Amino acid sequence: MELLSGGEMIAKALEDEGVEYIFGYPGGAVLHIYDALFKTSKVPHVLVRHEQAATHAADGYARATGKPGVVLVTSGPGATNAITGIATAYMDSIPMVVLSGQVATHLIGEDAFQETDMVGISRPIVKHSFMIRRAEDIPATIRKAFHIATTGRPGPVVIDIPKDCTRPDAKFEYHYPETVKLRSYAPAQRGHTGQIRKAAKLLLSAKRPVIYAGGGVILGESSELLTRLARKLNYPVTNTLMGLGAYPATDRQFLGMLGMHGFYEANMAMHHSDVILAVGARFDDRVTNTVSRFCPGAKIIHIDIDPTSISKTVAADIPIVGPVQSVLEDLLDILESLQEKDPKQPDTAALGRWWQQIDEWRAKHGLWTGRRYGESDRIMPQQVIESLYRVTGGDAYVTSDVGQHQMFAAQYYKFDKPRRWINSGGLGTMGFGLPAAMGVKLAFPDMEVACVTGEGSIQMNIQELSTCKQYSTPIKIINLRNNYLGMVKQWQDMQYEGRYAMSTYEDSLPDFMKLVESYGHVGIQVTRLEELDQRMEEAFAMKDRLVFLDIFIDPMEHVYPMHVAPNGAMKDMWLSKNERT
Amino acid sequence: MRRIISILLENEPGALSRVIGLFSQRGYNIETLNVAPTEDVTLSRLTLTTTGDDKTMEQITKQLNKLVDVVKLVDLSEGAHIERDLMLIKVRASGAMRDEIKRTTDIFRGQIVDVGPNTYTIQLTGTGEKLDSFVAAMAEADILEVVRSGVAGISRGEKVLRL
Numbered sequence: 229m230e231l232l233s234g235g236e237m238i239a240k241a242l243e244d245e246g247v248e249y250i251f252g253y254p255g256g257a258v259l260h261i262y263d264a265l266f267k268t269s270k271v272p273h274v275l276v277r278h279e280q281a282a283t284h285a286a287d288g289y290a291r292a293t294g295k296p297g298v299v300l301v302t303s304g305p306g307a308t309n310a311i312t313g314i315a316t317a318y319m320d321s322i323p324m325v326v327l328s329g330q331v332a333t334h335l336i337g338e339d340a341f342q343e344t345d346m347v348g349i350s351r352p353i354v355k356h357s358f359m360i361r362r363a364e365d366i367p368a369t370i371r372k373a374f375h376i377a378t379t380g381r382p383g384p385v386v387i388d389i390p391k392d393c394t395r396p397d398a399k400f401e402y403h404y405p406e407t408v409k410l411r412s413y414a415p416a417q418r419g420h421t422g423q424i425r426k427a428a429k430l431l432l433s434a435k436r437p438v439i440y441a442g443g444g445v446i447l448g449e450s451s452e453l454l455t456r457l458a459r460k461l462n463y464p465v466t467n468t469l470m471g472l473g474a475y476p477a478t479d480r481q482f483l484g485m486l487g488m489h490g491f492y493e494a495n496m497a498m499h500h501s502d503v504i505l506a507v508g509a510r511f512d513d514r515v516t517n518t519v520s521r522f523c524p525g526a527k528i529i530h531i532d533i534d535p536t537s538i539s540k541t542v543a544a545d546i547p548i549v550g551p552v553q554s555v556l557e558d559l560l561d562i563l564e565s566l567q568e569k570d571p572k573q574p575d576t577a578a579l580g581r582w583w584q585q586i587d588e589w590r591a592k593h594g595l596w597t598g599r600r601y602g603e604s605d606r607i608m609p610q611q612v613i614e615s616l617y618r619v620t621g622g623d624a625y626v627t628s629d630v631g632q633h634q635m636f637a638a639q640y641y642k643f644d645k646p647r648r649w650i651n652s653g654g655l656g657t658m659g660f661g662l663p664a665a666m667g668v669k670l671a672f673p674d675m676e677v678a679c680v681t682g683e684g685s686i687q688m689n690i691q692e693l694s695t696c697k698q699y700s701t702p703i704k705i706i707n708l709r710n711n712y713l714g715m716v717k718q719w720q721d722m723q724y725e726g727r728y729a730m731s732t733y734e735d736s737l738p739d740f741m742k743l744v745e746s747y748g749h750v751g752i753q754v755t756r757l758e759e760l761d762q763r764m765e766e767a768f769a770m771k772d773r774l775v776f777l778d779i780f781i782d783p784m785e786h787v788y789p790m791h792v793a794p795n796g797a798m799k800d801m802w803l804s805k806n807e808r809t
Numbered sequence: 810m811r812r813i814i815s816i817l818l819e820n821e822p823g824a825l826s827r828v829i830g831l832f833s834q835r836g837y838n839i840e841t842l843n844v845a846p847t848e849d850v851t852l853s854r855l856t857l858t859t860t861g862d863d864k865t866m867e868q869i870t871k872q873l874n875k876l877v878d879v880v881k882l883v884d885l886s887e888g889a890h891i892e893r894d895l896m897l898i899k900v901r902a903s904g905a906m907r908d909e910i911k912r913t914t915d916i917f918r919g920q921i922v923d924v925g926p927n928t929y930t931i932q933l934t935g936t937g938e939k940l941d942s943f944v945a946a947m948a949e950a951d952i953l954e955v956v957r958s959g960v961a962g963i964s965r966g967e968k969v970l971r972l
């Protein structure tokens with residue numbers, strides 16, 4: 229057995245865990261670890277420019293690959309800077325392991341230099357956390373952290389490491405455990421067969437069914453199974469913002485996203501359905517609108533690995549706790565045997581009428597079948613996303629920030645594959661897009677990676693342009709430039725009679741062209757619609773350069789549909805500035 | 810509705826703060842909380858009483874179960890159970906009140922565990938309700954201090970909460 233110091237054990241354990249990248253930033257409390265990494269580690273480390281970006285980059289990496297993201301930060305300010313990114317990962321159930329330095333054990337509690345109670349501060353936003361007390365516990369703790377982060381409902385795990393536990397002169401026998409035993413942690417492996425059978429029967433009896441699939445389908449690697457199920461039954465599918473790509477968007481059975489800014493046909497179908505199959509979706513308030521008015525005629529089957537997601541906001545008629553993959557497999561088997569016995573189910577005539585109704589909705593206000601944005605001599609944001617879609621052949625990884633641009637990207641980029649759409653849904657963290665794109669590009673250097681952003685959001689982590697230079701991550705930044713905190717402005721237009729309280733920057737925006745050039749990248753400004761496609765192509769033709777496309781769009785455009793609130797149901801939507809359902 | 814939830818918790822630093830944090834973070838009530846080590850040094854036993862409608866209670870038990878440090882959990886109020894709260898109450902006891910207090914204490918089967926020239930300290934165990942009634946019965950007396958352990962509970966009969 230090898231004798232290693234605490235710092236060396238960390239380096240070795242990350243290697244044994246198969247970690248591909250560490251995203252981090254050094255400081256006093258983690259210097260022993262950094263020295264060990266420097267001397268011994270084969271795992272490349274990416275030096276960000278702000279610890280928040282380390283967490284988002286690790287998060288982007290995790291969302292794109294399905295593997296856990298790994299972060300290393302120092303104590304005190306390093307740890308607190310990581311908090312927003314940990315919360316972002318927590319809300320979207322992203323597997324992540326965050327190693328934070330801590331002051332030496334004997335100093336804990338003394339308000340020592342750069343001491344902060346990281347375990348305490350992060351407690352409500354982690355799946356679990358550990359504080360190392362003895363250096364010899366390091367390997368087993370790291371193994372446990374990865375196990376917890378990646379199994380069941382994934383999430384971030386923090387390991388707080390006092391400096392003395394990593395000192396180079398104290399050596400220990402290193403052994404990396406293969407298995408983890410945790411008596412109090414056992415995520416469900418299979419759904420209850422009786423429940424699945426009930427679900428199958430209810431599904432087959434449906435006359436107006438909808439499959440409502442969320443991020444859990446992507447996290448549970450079950451897009452193909454979901455697609456198989458939907459095709460087998462010929463049932464319509466809608467995805468949440470987090471679920472985009474779980475079902476191919478260009479498929480005829482796809483209704484588009486549902487929810488606050490969901491497609492008209494998706495929200496109408498949900499509201500009028502008689503059976504909803506919810507898979508890995510958590511009935512978020514951005515989806516349901518007023519809960520008491522949610523889908524009044526629908527019986528709900530809810531598949532989720534986390535019991536707390538079930539009947540939290542909307543009561544489920546048939547709850548099924550289990551991983552989406554095994555539950556869908558079982559469900560498919562049972563459906564098959566039920567259909568063998570009674571081939572008349574489901575009722576194809578009823579289903580035909582349902583599809584006819586859906587097609588009427590589509591033709592009337594559908595986002596892709598009807599033109600949902602006005603003619604303008606300015607560039608409309610939707611046109612930018614359509615152009616991005618064309619130029620990248622619909623096959624790019626698209627990260628986004630938070631705001632109107634995020635919704636336009638979600639609505640107009642048709643994601644046919646899982647893990648291609650990478651955004652902060654639950655926390656809605658501005659500043660996510662650029663570092664996340666970095667993480668994605670490092671994972672898939674040969675793929676196109678675009679970051680759709682706004683001039684507000686991009687400035688929240690713009691310093692990462694420097695990291696992109698250092699590690700040559702030639703992503704394409706698509707800045708939907710409306711000169712406003714557009715999403716805030718939209719609410720102010722709709723609810724505050726256009727009083728733009730703190731949603732403009734007056735004349736204070738930087739010259740983004742000069743800014744990105746100073747970081748060693750390329751800037752392209754686009755102001756006219758005629759040049760949009762060409763500039764987009766130019767940008768993507770520069771394979772090994774980071775290009776920042778500053779695209780001036782119509783600042784007055786709003787995101788529609790938009791749920792009517794308060795007291796609206798799923799079917800109550802604004803469809804444009806002056807039309808509503 | 811009032812519920813008594815009993816938990817076997819990993820005896821780890823920070824475990825208790827996860828349980829308590831959960832309640833404040835999600836806006837649930839804790840009415841009483843009792844926690845102490847068990848015969849197994851790796852486990853603490855925690856009893857808490859809380860109120861909420863059925864939907865809230867369902868979320869509370871699910872959320873608690875989800876905590877990695879929670880090893881096992883039971884809602885004692887779902888079955889026959891015994892609950893005990895321990896109270897130490899110090900009252901002004903002088904003159905005629907001394908006898909009066911002694912009598913009331915006897916009726917409630919309490920014990921006077923400390924006697925001062927002008928004070929009595931009474932120990933009483935029972936359900937929370939019984940302790941409440943004792944405090945009410947002491948209304949005439951001058952209550953100086955009330956200390957309660959919070960409810961500790963256990964199921965009746967063969968049913969046990971253990972690994």
Ligand SMILES: Cc1cc2nc3c(=O)[nH]c(=O)nc-3n(C[C@H](O)[C@H](O)[C@H](O)COP(=O)(O)OP(=O)(O)OC[C@H]3O[C@@H](n4cnc5c(N)ncnc54)[C@H](O)[C@@H]3O)c2cc1C
Nearest residue numbers: 442443444448469470487488489510533537552653654656
């Ligand atoms: C500006 C803005 C606007 C938004 N507008 C909308 C909108 O219009 N529509 C919309 O949908 N969202 C919208 N959101 C996002 C919204 O806030 C939520 O993040 C989102 O709706 C949640 O998606 P989800 O239900 O798929 O759940 P997720 O957060 O993706 O959660 C996944 C669920 O799946 C479960 N799960 C995980 N793994 C598995 C597994 N292996 N097996 C089974 N279950 C599993 C988890 O336990 C969890 O319950 C918006 C966000 C922002 C910032």
Ligand SMILES: Cc1ncc(C[n+]2csc(CCOP(=O)(O)OP(=O)(O)O)c2C)c(N)n1
Nearest residue numbers: 631632633656658682683684685713714715
């Ligand atoms: C860190 C953070 N602060 C504040 C908000 C609230 N917020 C949501 S969208 C938005 C405006 C975003 O502006 P911009 O990035 O320019 O995008 P646009 O809406 O104009 O497309 C704000 C301030 C947030 N989501 N995140």
Ligand SMILES: [Mg+2]
Nearest residue numbers: 682683712714
């Ligand atoms: Mg903007």
